[in-house]
Amino acid sequence: MALRRVLGLGRALGCRSCCSKHPLPPDFVEALRAVVGGPNVSTATVVREQHGHDESMHTCAPPDAVVWPQAVGQVQELAALCYRHRVPMVPFGTGTGLEGGVNAVQGGVCSDLSRMDAITELSLKDVSVLVEPAFPDEVMAGACSRFSGLELPAATTLLLELHGSRHGLAKQQRQAGTDASPGKEGFVVGLLSSPPCPTAPMVGHVGDSNFHCLTFNPQHPAAAQHVHAFSQCLGRRALAAGGTCTGEHGVGLGKRALLLEELGREGLDTLRRIKAALDPHNLMNPGKVL
Structure with a gap:
């Protein structure tokens, strides 16, 4: 928000x-x-x-x-x-x-679902944990820090576990441009974000250098329409390159036309039949995707 x-x-x-x-x-x-x-x-x-x-x-x-x-x-x-x-x-x-x-x-x-934040299953053998939808990232970061003997802040943190020889790990660290500390097994890496954009809000995913710099004024309908047209063009370029229009946030209300172009009428009809089998009265988040 x-x-x-x-x-x-x-x-x-x-x-x-x-x-x-x-x-x-x-x-x-x-x-x-x-x-x-x-x-x-x-x-x-x-x-x-x-x-x-x-x-x-x-x-x-x-x-x-x-x-x-x-x-x-x-x-x-x-x-x-x-x-x-x-x-x-x-x-x-x-x-x-x-x-x-x-x-x-x-x-x-x-x-x-913000009040469902419990750990329901933990498997050290499988190195996996099953949590409820609202399990806080900062708690996970704190747990990883304590387990690996690190001093990472209990805050939302992107962690990568790198494996290989000590020489290989050092090379991966240099390639990622990260601040790494040795953990009990391999290295646990906390990626550092760049300074915020000085002229516009910025959000992003520091792991793959994918930043969103938001510079248009949403109070201007013409600007909003221009951005929408650009996103449609971008989706079609992805399709032309053999990719998908879904992107990181999937398909909800805005990309339904692109999904039709990607899957075709038969593909969408197949998805509709699957949804009808699972949700015969169309009650589960209706009006989206299909």
């Missing part, structure tokens, strides 16, 4: 509609409260608006209610309740997507 505040997208898209086509009946809201508890259900306009958009410029489409489940069993109960009453359901993580994936275009219930 910080990026949206920096860019002023809330003001740029000020005409946000909070009207749902099918308002939830009061008894259904009470049923939601029975599953997750009263404090974990909200129908307040401001809360619904916060959950009706991501960092993209797609028009806000708020859900009718927002719930905060805290266990897998509650998520299952909520899904069963929505299925019985034919109410759309939309999951919400951090709202940082760029394809309108969280927009509740047909209303319904938004399940905010």
